[in-house]
Amino acid sequence: MKRLAALVVALPLLTAAYIPSGPELGKAEGQCRSGESGPAFLVDVAGVKDHTGKLKLEVYPANDTDFLADDNVLLMAGKTFRRVEVPMPADAIPRLCVRLPGPGAYAVTVLHDRDGNRKFNWTRDGIGFSGNPSLGISKPSARSVTASAGSGLTTLRIVMNYRNGLFSVGPIKGTR
Numbered sequence: 001m002k003r004l005a006a007l008v009v010a011l012p013l014l015t016a017a018y019i020p021s022g023p024e025l026g027k028a029e030g031q032c033r034s035g036e037s038g039p040a041f042l043v044d045v046a047g048v049k050d051h052t053g054k055l056k057l058e059v060y061p062a063n064d065t066d067f068l069a070d071d072n073v074l075l076m077a078g079k080t081f082r083r084v085e086v087p088m089p090a091d092a093i094p095r096l097c098v099r100l101p102g103p104g105a106y107a108v109t110v111l112h113d114r115d116g117n118r119k120f121n122w123t124r125d126g127i128g129f130s131g132n133p134s135l136g137i138s139k140p141s142a143r144s145v146t147a148s149a150g151s152g153l154t155t156l157r158i159v160m161n162y163r164n165g166l167f168s169v170g171p172i173k174g175t176r
Contacts, residue, residue, distance in 0.1 A: 030082030032097035038152035
């Protein structure tokens with residue numbers, strides 16, 4: 001009976017601490033503001049296939065456990081997660097800005113969500129990572145996509161990858 005009473009008391013506290021997942025997580029923290037000098041990444045997105053849909057940039061801790069982990073889990077654990085999502089800019093090489101909690105090492109991804117459905121479809125959408133690793137059938141290691149940020153604005157160039165043929169993924173010819 002004591003356990004049941006403790007559970008009844010603890011349940012509201014446990015559910016209050018839960019952060020519901022959603023597309024807005026990490027956006028307030030990631031949004032660059034006019035006049036700020038950093039730390040932040042200015043990300044040039046090279047090799048976009050077209051100018052449809054949205055671009056979504058995300059920043060993760062630079063370790064294999066947290067890289068591409070659920071945004072909820074990262075934020076609840078007090079770990080770094082930042083997101084910037086914008087309609088696809090008309091620029092030939094779109095530039096996105098994302099604020100960082102401080103100088104250090106981070107893993108950065110960019111998704112070209114061509115149909116705007118907020119889900120990655122490897123047959124349609126594009127993906128890019130800091131460090132521009134060659135992609136295989138699994139996610140790259142955090143070490144291969146680690147980018148170092150200084151105390152100010154740090155520029156990165158991320159090359160997008162799209163499906164090329166039946167099972168391969170890579171940059172559009174001429175964009176590496």
